[in-house]
Structures are given as C-alpha cells and as structure tokens.
Amino acid sequence: MTPVDPSKVLPKDKGWSWVCLIGGFLMNVITAGGIFKTFGVIFSKVQAKYDVSAAMLSWIPATTLGIAFIMAPLSNALASRFSTRLVVITGSLLAMAGYVLSSLAQSSWVFFFTYGLCIGVGAGLLYTPTMVAVGQHFEKKRGLANGISLAGSGIGSIAIPPAMVYALNTYGLEGTLLIMGALALNICVSGMLFRPPSFYMRRFLLKIERRRRICTAMLHAGTKQTPGDANSDGIGDVAKGGCVNPIAMEDICLGESCPHNAQSSHKDSPQANVIGDGANGDMNDFTKVEWQPNYVVLDGCHPDKAHDKVDTTLEQRRSDAIITSYPTKQDTQTSGVFVVDVDRRSTDGFSPAADAKRTSCCSEDQPCTKPPLFQYRILTHPVLLIYCASIALAGNVYFDMFIMATPHAEQLGFSQTKAALLVSIMGGADMVSRVVFGIFADSKIIKTQHMFHGSLALSTVVLFLLPSLKTYPAVASALVLFAVAGGGYISLLPTLLAEALGIERLPTTYGVSTMTIGFTSLHTHCTCFAGKLRDITGTWIVSFYVCGAITATVTCLNLLVPLATRIGQRRLTATVT
Incomplete structure (x- = not known):
C-alpha cells in the first residue's frame, strides 16, 4: 500500500x-x-x-x-x-x-x-x-x-x-x-x-482521532444528535444520512498518492457513507466519492465510480459501529462532499494498540515504506532533458553577461563608475522581472511555457543587437532587456517543471536541472571560451555573438517540447499497461 x-x-x-x-x-x-x-x-x-x-x-x-x-x-x-x-x-x-x-x-x-x-x-x-x-x-x-x-x-x-x-x-x-x-x-x-511535513501530518491525524472520540461518546449516550449540534470543536452540522459498510482510517488516500491504475468492482468494494448537504441527503446533490482497494478517494481520482446510497440509519448500526471521522462545517459548505468512516468493532472501549492502529497510515499486511530519495525514472523523460539542456546553456550565458557587461562598457570608453553601474541596473531589472513573471504565471493569461520560450527569444535578440550599440543609454537599455529576459526564464523554471512533470517530482526535476548548471559552470570556466575569444579578437563582440547563438539554439530546442510531451505520455502509458 x-x-x-x-x-x-x-x-x-x-x-x-x-x-x-x-x-x-x-x-x-x-x-x-x-x-x-x-x-x-x-x-x-x-x-x-x-x-x-x-x-x-x-x-x-x-x-x-x-x-x-x-x-x-x-x-x-x-x-x-x-x-x-x-x-x-x-x-x-x-x-x-x-x-x-x-x-x-x-x-x-x-x-x-x-x-x-x-x-x-x-x-x-x-x-x-x-x-x-x-x-x-x-x-x-x-x-x-x-x-x-x-x-x-x-x-x-x-x-x-x-x-x-x-x-x-x-x-x-x-x-x-x-x-x-x-x-x-x-x-x-x-x-x-x-x-516539516510530519508536523502537519500529526495535526491531521490528531484532528481525526479527536472527532472519532466525540462521535463515539455520542454513540454511547444513544443520541441521534450530530456532532456539530452539540460541541464547539469546529465540527460542522451534518444532515441526516445513512451509514454504510465500514472503512478504516488507515486506508485513506490523499490527492496524488491515489493509485490511479488500481481496478475495483463495485460489488467487491466497501462503500463510503456520504452525508447530505443539509436538505434531504439526496445523493444526486453530491460530488462523487470513489473507492479502490484499500483506499477512499476524495474529490476523485476516478470520477466514473460513484456509490449508491444505502438506506441504513446510524441508529440501526449503533451497536456494532463507531464513526471515526466527521467533516468540518467548512468542508460541507465548500466541497459538498465528505466521508464518514465507520469502524466495525465493539463500542465497549478502546485499547492503546487499537487507537494506534486507527491513526496509522498503513495496513498491517503492507507496512509503510519511506518515499524514494531520488526518482530515477523521470531522468529519461524527454521534457526534462530539454529543460535541463536549456537552463544549463542559457543559465550560464546569463551569468557570463554579468561578467562581460562591465569590461565591454569600459572598452566602449565609459568611465569605471558608469560601467560598474550597469551591473546594479541589471540586478534591479532582474529582481523586478522575477516578480512580474511570477504574477503572469499565476494569472494564466499567458502559458508559463510560452513565457519561458519568449524570454529565451528576447535574450537572443538582445545579444545579437548589443555589439552594434555604442551609446550609454542604448547599452544600458539592452542590458535591462537582457536582465528582464534572463530573470524570466530562470524564475519560471520551478513553476514550469511543476506544471510539466508534477509537483511531487519537483525535488528530483529541479535538483537535476540545477545540477546541470553546476557542471556547465565548471566546464565553461575550464574552457574560458568568452575570455579566450576576447584575448584573440581584442573585443567582447564575438563573445556576444557566440552567446546569442547559444540562446538561439536553446530557443529552437524548446520548440520540440510539445513533441517531447507526447513521447513522454506514450512511455508512461506503455509502462502502466
């Protein structure tokens, strides 16, 4: 599990x-x-x-x-x-x-x-x-x-x-x-x-356990009152609904941890109790609740398997059932769906071992396993390979520009103070662009992938135009545009990887892409191609053209992302089947 x-x-x-x-x-x-x-x-x-x-x-x-x-x-x-x-x-x-x-x-x-x-x-x-x-x-x-x-x-x-x-x-x-x-x-x-995530996990489990004990105490008292009517613990009001077969809390599956490919038939699966929206408990008003073996899925991994309502009341099952969780009032108002866990066991008492099992995340037959330290399979995904190559090459061009800007300005005849000021101007433009690109990425007005490609294209244009600029305002403006573009594709990388390959893989994908910058950084320092070109030609102009050719290559490479996405999906489908 x-x-x-x-x-x-x-x-x-x-x-x-x-x-x-x-x-x-x-x-x-x-x-x-x-x-x-x-x-x-x-x-x-x-x-x-x-x-x-x-x-x-x-x-x-x-x-x-x-x-x-x-x-x-x-x-x-x-x-x-x-x-x-x-x-x-x-x-x-x-x-x-x-x-x-x-x-x-x-x-x-x-x-x-x-x-x-x-x-x-x-x-x-x-x-x-x-x-x-x-x-x-x-x-x-x-x-x-x-x-x-x-x-x-x-x-x-x-x-x-x-x-x-x-x-x-x-x-x-x-x-x-x-x-x-x-x-x-x-x-x-x-x-x-x-x-740490364990901090929130403990709170999550303690919250469910607290609700279970409240519901159990009410069952012992023989009342039909819902938890939200009798306590101030934040457990909301629920409508009158039916209780069905029990599910264990250790079988709860949250979000993307759901086994999407698990198969389950309705007749062999236990059923989840769904409480109504406060009116009549009609199942037609609910978001679907799906079941797979050993899991209950909220707001669905597989929306094609909803469950029928079972006309059995809580009072009829009070003798052999314990409600182990109720939703909050906020849950009922926002999502309109929740699951009430019913544990088939005697209500005569609780043992520490039973309570520990009830708040476990894993089953007895299949104990918990720690998540893998590194997801190796994702390394061959073509989309990741393209983005790693892109950020490795374009990222080093970006860092090299901060080094070449000052000596190039001095070579054009500007004072040392003005030449050094260009780096500060680039830093300010870079800082603002990262926030602005982040706002646009969240607004979904422009796709993150398109902004990433546009940033690479803009940096290419600037690098090819920069050698022809001779005045200080023109050079400063060009470097500002380059800093805006560079800050864009660097700041968009984590968001782009999360959208393309999944947030759960971000530690691996972002780590690998960052590692490629480190390798290329050491390699470019070893070769010193920009400095050697400067020594051979006596000017930084050829270095700018070479950097522009690199970003142009990266821009063209990113045009293959849609094709790489389809190839990656086919591989995933083939692996699953």
Whole structure:
C-alpha cells in the first residue's frame, strides 16, 4: 500500500506558506545575492595576501558555484528524508564554518578548500531544498512565490557588496570574512521557518482521532444528535444520512498518492457513507466519492465510480459501529462532499494498540515504506532533458553577461563608475522581472511555457543587437532587456517543471536541472571560451555573438517540447499497461 504522503497536508497559498516564503526570500538574499556574487569584492585582497595568479584564484568562486549546484539532487534527497529544516540549518552551519576557517587560512590551498569546497557544500544544502519547499507550499500562487523568493537575489546583490566594501576598509579581509560567516549563520533563522511535513501530518491525524472520540461518546449516550449540534470543536452540522459498510482510517488516500491504475468492482468494494448537504441527503446533490482497494478517494481520482446510497440509519448500526471521522462545517459548505468512516468493532472501549492502529497510515499486511530519495525514472523523460539542456546553456550565458557587461562598457570608453553601474541596473531589472513573471504565471493569461520560450527569444535578440550599440543609454537599455529576459526564464523554471512533470517530482526535476548548471559552470570556466575569444579578437563582440547563438539554439530546442510531451505520455502509458 502507498502510505499517505505527508506533503499533501501542507498548507497551500495561505497561513504558514507565506512564512516559508519569507524564509526562501531571506535565503536568496544571503546565498544567491551574497555568497554566489560577492567574491569579486574580495578578489584583489585575496590575490594580494596569497600572491597567486588571477586565473588560479578565479577557480575558487567557480568551484563554490559549481559544487552548490551539483549538490542539488543530493540536497533534495536529504531534505525529503530528514526535512528541509534540518538540511538548511546544516548548510548554514557549514557555510559559516567555511567563512571562519577562510579567515584563518595561511595558504592559498587551504583557502581554496575552506572557501571553495566548504562554503560550496554549505550553499548546496541551502539553495535547492529551500526553493523546492517554497514551491511545495504554493499551488495557485506558485509563480508569484518563486518570483518573490528569487527576487531576494537581486536585493542581496545590491545591498551586500557595498557593505562588504565598507567592511574591507574598516576591518580588513579577515574581519570581512568573519562578518560574512555571521551573515551566513543567520540562514538558520530561515531554516527554522520550514516546518516539516510530519508536523502537519500529526495535526491531521490528531484532528481525526479527536472527532472519532466525540462521535463515539455520542454513540454511547444513544443520541441521534450530530456532532456539530452539540460541541464547539469546529465540527460542522451534518444532515441526516445513512451509514454504510465500514472503512478504516488507515486506508485513506490523499490527492496524488491515489493509485490511479488500481481496478475495483463495485460489488467487491466497501462503500463510503456520504452525508447530505443539509436538505434531504439526496445523493444526486453530491460530488462523487470513489473507492479502490484499500483506499477512499476524495474529490476523485476516478470520477466514473460513484456509490449508491444505502438506506441504513446510524441508529440501526449503533451497536456494532463507531464513526471515526466527521467533516468540518467548512468542508460541507465548500466541497459538498465528505466521508464518514465507520469502524466495525465493539463500542465497549478502546485499547492503546487499537487507537494506534486507527491513526496509522498503513495496513498491517503492507507496512509503510519511506518515499524514494531520488526518482530515477523521470531522468529519461524527454521534457526534462530539454529543460535541463536549456537552463544549463542559457543559465550560464546569463551569468557570463554579468561578467562581460562591465569590461565591454569600459572598452566602449565609459568611465569605471558608469560601467560598474550597469551591473546594479541589471540586478534591479532582474529582481523586478522575477516578480512580474511570477504574477503572469499565476494569472494564466499567458502559458508559463510560452513565457519561458519568449524570454529565451528576447535574450537572443538582445545579444545579437548589443555589439552594434555604442551609446550609454542604448547599452544600458539592452542590458535591462537582457536582465528582464534572463530573470524570466530562470524564475519560471520551478513553476514550469511543476506544471510539466508534477509537483511531487519537483525535488528530483529541479535538483537535476540545477545540477546541470553546476557542471556547465565548471566546464565553461575550464574552457574560458568568452575570455579566450576576447584575448584573440581584442573585443567582447564575438563573445556576444557566440552567446546569442547559444540562446538561439536553446530557443529552437524548446520548440520540440510539445513533441517531447507526447513521447513522454506514450512511455508512461506503455509502462502502466
């Protein structure tokens, strides 16, 4: 039996979901905006202290970023097994330790280990599990939530570098590293905001058990009064309806954990008791309630198997039945359907063992099994392969543009101040675009897939036009458009993967796609194609054209997504049959 998935009881688009979003936002401010983007601030100080070449030293930030992204699948697997809270707090402690040890390093190799590896591993445990957790807490507003969370990267890239410059002038390199370690330690606060799914699962089971005991006490008293009429526990009023054959609470299936392919005949399946809408209990007024072996499905996995009403009253069955759950009043007003569980056993008393069994999620014959750490089968899905290739190539072009923008502007004759200002302008445009794209993704005015493709196409056009622009306003405008496009396709990726491949697979799919960015980041740093082209030609123009050709290829590749979707569906159908 498939156990009840605890993630199905997470709050969605309300309540603590927004607190989790705050945690994701703070993590991105410090990690994506600080750890990933601030090594350039201390670059010259580190080079002067250890007397190493720039090429050697540039491997440190590349290693940090590469390891952080390569660790994504492992980080998500650990978060699924041990909870996001524990993994994020562990990553925060590792990142803090990396900064503290880096401040004490006496050689470049020790600094490479403490900064490149230790901080990289810590950041890897922080970043992807947090993004997945934010996506799991939102459904209708997932795009907006991802946009707001990722916008923290822009705020961090604007606020943290100037603060680090001040710290360098005041406290030196060692003091600045200690301050960054203290800042990384604050991510523990973000980690504490992520409640584990077991927290909500316990509340869910305790709530059902509390209702079961209330109904049992009423049955002992011999009353026909409904639970909502006699208590203030929030259990709503129900209409007079019939009781039918019992179902055990451990057989409840929630949402996507339902075994869609299970077959069940009506005559062999137990029946669920459906209480009316407050008028006459007519089954025609209800949303269908379906049964499969060992499962009851609410608001349906298979809407073609509704059950007939059984004209048996609760009073007639009071001697050998226990009602184990009633719906809330809110449930009856919103959905118009619920299931009353009736346990066939004596009402003379309860034993701890029986109560434990009653609140279990699994049957005796088929015990609970932990969810897999990694869903390997999804790795061959053609849609995932296309999106992984897209984000790996386009994502590295996006990061390279932040590096090439300043030297290209200086080469055009602009002052160093104006050239550096372009990066801040790009960061602000990127931050705003992530929120705006998230709002549009939730509004469904434009399909997420179309916005993703449009962002790639816009970045391609900008990259081909940029070499011909010579004035500062024109260059700044082009870079703003590129930042808007890049922020769009990066922020839309989690939402796109959840829509295309399922929210339950997001830890695996988003982890794999992020890992590909890490591999390509290390490879592009190893080859240094943009820098080598600059050294050969003496200008960044050829590098822009090459980057434009890469994004153009990615844009064309995404035209195959509809075909890849059909192929993936055929494979799934063949596997099921």
